[in-house]
Amino acid sequence: MAYTIDLTGKIALVTGGASGIGYAIAEAFLEAGAEVIVTAKTDTSLEKCNEKTKYGVLKKIKLDVTNDISIENLFSQIDDLHILVNNAGIVKRGLEFRIEHFADVINTNLMGVMRMSHEALPKLALTHGNIINIASMWSFFGSPMSPGYTASKTGIIGLTKSLSNAWYEHHVRVNAIAPGYIETKLTKPLRDEKEEKEKITERTVMKKWGAPKDIAGAAVYLASDKANYTTGTTITVDGGYSIT
Ligand SMILES: NC(=O)c1ccc[n+]([C@@H]2O[C@H](COP(=O)([O-])OP(=O)(O)OC[C@H]3O[C@@H](n4cnc5c(N)ncnc54)[C@H](OP(=O)(O)O)[C@@H]3O)[C@@H](O)[C@H]2O)c1
Known part of the structure; x- marks a missing residue:
């Protein structure tokens, strides 16, 4: 029998999950059997988000993490809620x-995480659930x-600790x-600056930028019971950028 991660019966909420890294995490959660809600701040992003994925249908809800x-x-x-991914962010x-x-930026990326986590806590406490926050290379x-x-x-x-x-x-x-x-709309302006893009590629051990789905495996792991002795930690998924 293969070693599998099963999120069947779990309900996950991925903020900013209508695009980029959040969408890839949402798809992977669906593939692992969870029900998934994704959010975006704008109607345009929600409409653009394809809710019908290969693994099931995403529920879409509009959300501004700066607004109570x-x-x-x-x-x-x-x-019910078992998994909260605080992924919404701006630069x-x-x-x-x-x-x-x-x-x-602080209000969205940091205070938004606190607001969402605080509101989610009563539901997560009932399910013994978990929270995954999306940090960055600029955390280091x-x-x-x-x-x-x-x-x-x-x-x-x-805050995670x-x-x-x-x-x-x-x-x-x-x-x-x-x-x-990671190649997403958030990093498009940076990728448009050819020199900056090259500098990052060169510094990365794997000599390439990541795809959103490269982040999803770590999220599925942290969300699952396989990580039931893991808390307060940050997993780096960067193709080796931070060790050079
Ligand atoms: N791409 C990278 O290289 C990289 C690296 C490290 C960390 N990250 C982090 O990964 C996360 C996802 O970013 P991404 O690269 O996947 O970019 P993205 O596709 O632009 O996703 C950002 C999401 O956040 C939503 N959002 C923005 N402001 C919000 C608010 N006030 N309330 C609720 N939602 C809001 C956006 O909604 P709208 O589209 O409607 O504005 C969008 O759905 C961010 O936290 C980012 O800092 C990205």
């Missing part, structure tokens, strides 16, 4: 030295162009994944 009413509205549509490269942009390094993004993603690692410590009394595990450079 939007979060309340989302949770009013969810009964405002080059603009984040201005305080309004710095604040916007200092971006000269994106101080808000760096601060938010460094904060994700600290703190919540994992606090919430195991509810049998809720909290972990993070730090992706390397």
Whole structure:
């Protein structure tokens, strides 16, 4: 019998799961047998998101993680919850030295994770569920162009440790994944700068950027019972970028 990861009977919520890394995680959760809800901030992204995947149908709900009413509205549509992936995120490269942009990025990437985790806790406590936060290479390094993004993603690692410590009394595990450079719409402006794109490719041990699905395996593992002794940790999935 093959060694398998089975998420049958689990209900997962992936914020920002209508595209990119979140969508790949959502598809993989479906493949593993879970029911999956994905969200986007805008109607355009929700409409563009193909809910009919090879492995089943995704439920789509609009969500702004900076808005308490939007979060309340989302949770009013969810009964049980086993897995929360805090994946929604933005970067405002080059603009984040201005305080309004710095604040916007922190509010979305870091405070959004706290808001969502706090609202999800009562449901996750009932199912002994888990949270997966999406960190970044900029959790470890200092971006000269994106101080808000760096601060938010460094904060994700600290928040993951703190919540994992606090919430195991509810049998809720909290972990993070730090992706390397992945081809998504978030990194399109960076990839359009030929020199920057090349620099990153060259530094990466595997000499290539990742695809969204490269992140999904770590998420399926962390979400599953196979990770039942794992909490407070960050798994790096970066093709070797961070070891050079
Ligand atoms: N791509 C990479 O190389 C990379 C590397 C490390 C970490 N990450 C992280 O991975 C996560 C996913 O990014 P991605 O690369 O897959 O980009 P993406 O396709 O642009 O996904 C970002 C998602 O977040 C949603 N979002 C943005 N602001 C939101 C808000 N206020 N409330 C709720 N949802 C919001 C977006 O919705 P709309 O489309 O409607 O705006 C979109 O669905 C982010 O946290 C990012 O920081 C990415």
